[in-house]
Amino acid sequence: MTSNSTAKTLVKTFLRTPHSLKTKFQAKQLLAQFLQTQPYSPSSTSILISVYSNFNLLHPSLFLFNSLNSPPLLAWKSIIKCYANSGHFLNSLTCFVQMRSFGIYPDPNMFPFVLKACVFLKNLRLGESIHGCVIRLGLDFDLFTGNALLNMYAKFQSLQPNGGHKVFAFNVFDGMPKCDELCGTSAQEKGASIIQLDRMTKVLEMMPKRDVVSWNTVIAGNAQNGMYEEALRMVREMGNANMKPDSFTLSSVLPIFAEYVDVIKGKEIHGYAIRHWFDSDCYIASSLIDMYANCARIEDSCSVFNLLSKRDDISWNSIIAACVQNGVFDEGLKLFRQMLTAEVKPRDVTFSSIMPACAYLTTLHLGKQLHGYIIRGGFNDNMFIASSLVDMYAKCGNIKAARWIFNQMEHHDMVSWTAIIMGHAGLTEEAWRYFNSMSRNHGIKPGLEHYAAMADLLGRAGKLEEAYEFIGSMHTASTGSIWSTLLSACRVHKNLELAEKVANEIYKVDPENVGAYVLMSNMYAAARRWKDAAKMRIFMKKKGIRKEPACSWIEVKNRVHTFISGDKSHPLYDRIFEALKDLLEQIEREGYIPDTNEDFHDVDEEQKKYIIFSHSERLALAFGIISTPAGTTIRIAKNIRVCVDCHTAIKLISKVVQREIIVRDNSRFHHFKDGKCSCRDYW
């Protein structure tokens, strides 16, 4: 009896001042005391439920809630909140509907939770009926409810165009919910989706009071739906209403300037962020990293990242993606390792960000390690990750593994289809099978990238006429770039007649295509049709088209060395020249005969030999050989395709110097080892 009365006093004190409870532990202790004070009233039970729901303790809340016969408003509110905050959105809504069926009227501060649940469940119809409920109860003047409505219409705009999401048929005024899934979005709903932003604006206009959150919500809503100018207009309007942009505003605005590739405006925002102490904010920092990366300012991305004192998974992911997108693959991999060391768990997107780096560097062992990590982390059923794995294995030359993962996948996206078709170098039959089964058995309409991949494949396999007809029969309009792949194939396989036909197609769809003119001029030269070659060049000059100089670069001891064809300006040029001569002698002993047909200069054979001899990739290669220890793998990048002769030469060089040489040109990588190349001469 005495202990009961002590408990009663204690409980009474706490229920009078529920905020004095500071920890979950204290809250749990209170429950033990409370249970001794039988009988307890519904109102004190409700207060206790609200205490638990504030700590997000779902189970004690439910335990108490279920003990009530007719729960008062506070109990309903608390339980709806607790369900929503712990991710049980459907339960939260079910509770709301039940409460209505008990004839209890909701109060304003419950709507933000319920509307949030509708957004998470992607249920626009229910959201709309709740909006109706808000209006009927005359609660649409509440600031928080208004903000939640703004958010809902903003989110539904960005959800709708995709269509096909699950909609729960669900009526607030029916009593219990029906969870029939209506798959797909009707035409009527799609039509309605176009006006969601208008609805958002209408809600905003009706709001008697707006705060920073209201503005941030509509700005983000417009920005995320591609309405960039409208978003920026609203930022100005917000300023006119005497409200200052905060970190939320900036992180919605920065992606717009990233999209516009407007580094000037982006930097202005950066300056504003620094002046207002927002630059250490994780959200701002990752938007800045993305923005700078999109503007090809990777150094600025890095400095933002380096100055960040607290980094979360998204800041790490942003900087890794920034490096990989800008071709700084080694740095991307280094950061990925640092991320793991810092015990930050990678997200699914992290893997699809980092995998292209493995694919590019053709570091199969690292790709395999990542694959292991993916399996251990349970990410292997993620379509994006699986696609990037297919691509990585295909690019690293392990077609077997690529195909195995591809076959394991339940659904295939564009990336995996492209990767698998591109990956089967030379296996045209197989690629045809995949290409055909794509539309026939999987209902995926081939896109431009698949046509391009197929055309490229056929061309590289020397099936030029087949490729020509294939491109001509495309369902989508052909582009200059797709014909260009075939034109390069014509050059490799020395089919001038077809090349002229292909070039004419390019002139039709893409008259500004520099590559086509250059290639044709080169092919005429190779066929010793000097007049035609000159005609081509005069034509280019007239049109003001200039050839992009061939350029290769190599990283040695953290410095990038760039070489242009025939360039003698490198400080070590003399030694490079000696090395080149030495290499030439060695590969000639292996049977190398210079293939000067590809050179378009009208000079004698001996001179031609030297022009080819100083192609940019060879300068870079010779420099790499003399400035790195024996056996080191050499990685070279080139802005345009490697020529046939250099390809042959580098194969032999890889044999005589016993090194792996990786050359990445603008269309693919070449992995040279022991006199062979991974492309198996299909390029």
Add this chain to the structure above:
DNA sequence: ATAGGGTTAG
């Protein structure tokens, strides 16, 4: 005696 609680970004 009575209130409070909730909304936005990468």
